[in-house]
Amino acid sequence: MTLLGQVGASNNWARGYHTDGLMAANSILDVARREAESCDCLQGIQMIHAIGGGTGGGLGCLLLDHMRDEYPDRIIASYCIVPSPKVLTSADFVCMRVCVMGYREQDTSDVF
Numbered sequence: 768m769t770l771l772g773q774v775g776a777s778n779n780w781a782r783g784y785h786t787d788g789l790m791a792a793n794s795i796l797d798v799a800r801r802e803a804e805s806c807d808c809l810q811g812i813q814m815i816h817a818i819g820g821g822t823g824g825g826l827g828c829l830l831l832d833h834m835r836d837e838y839p840d841r842i843i844a845s846y847c848i849v850p851s852p853k854v855l856t857s858a859d860f861v862c863m864r865v866c867v868m869g870y871r872e873q874d875t876s877d878v879f
Contacts, residue, residue: 783825792829799834811842819850 782788803809812834817823827845834843 778819780825780828783822783827784829785825788822788826788829791826792833795830796833796837799830800837803838809838809841811844812838813844813846815846815848817848817850819848823848 799812803812814827814831814834816827818827827847831843831845
């Protein structure tokens with residue numbers, strides 16, 4: 768699923784996790800739930816997202832938290848896209864560290 772036409776979280780992890788992300792999370796989780804219910808034997812969930820900003824990092828963490836609650840016995844794999852060092856700010860680095868260290872909800876994570 769791709770989010771289009773939505774306002775981002777303005778490079779703010781907390782805004783993506785606590786405020787703006789909460790508004791979008793239910794509709795995203797509904798789509799994911801429908802897809803999971805259409806499977807005969809759901810083995811796991813894969814998520815690809817950026818971790819340098821508020822939408823990818825904050826909303827991504829929020830979705831992983833909810834997915835783990837709904838599917839505790841399924842494998843959750845996260846593929847994280849890291850910002851280029853050329854555009855990486857200190858705020859992005861802190862956000863990235865929080866996201867990576869806080870990913871207790873996934874079984875595996877690959878960082879690109």
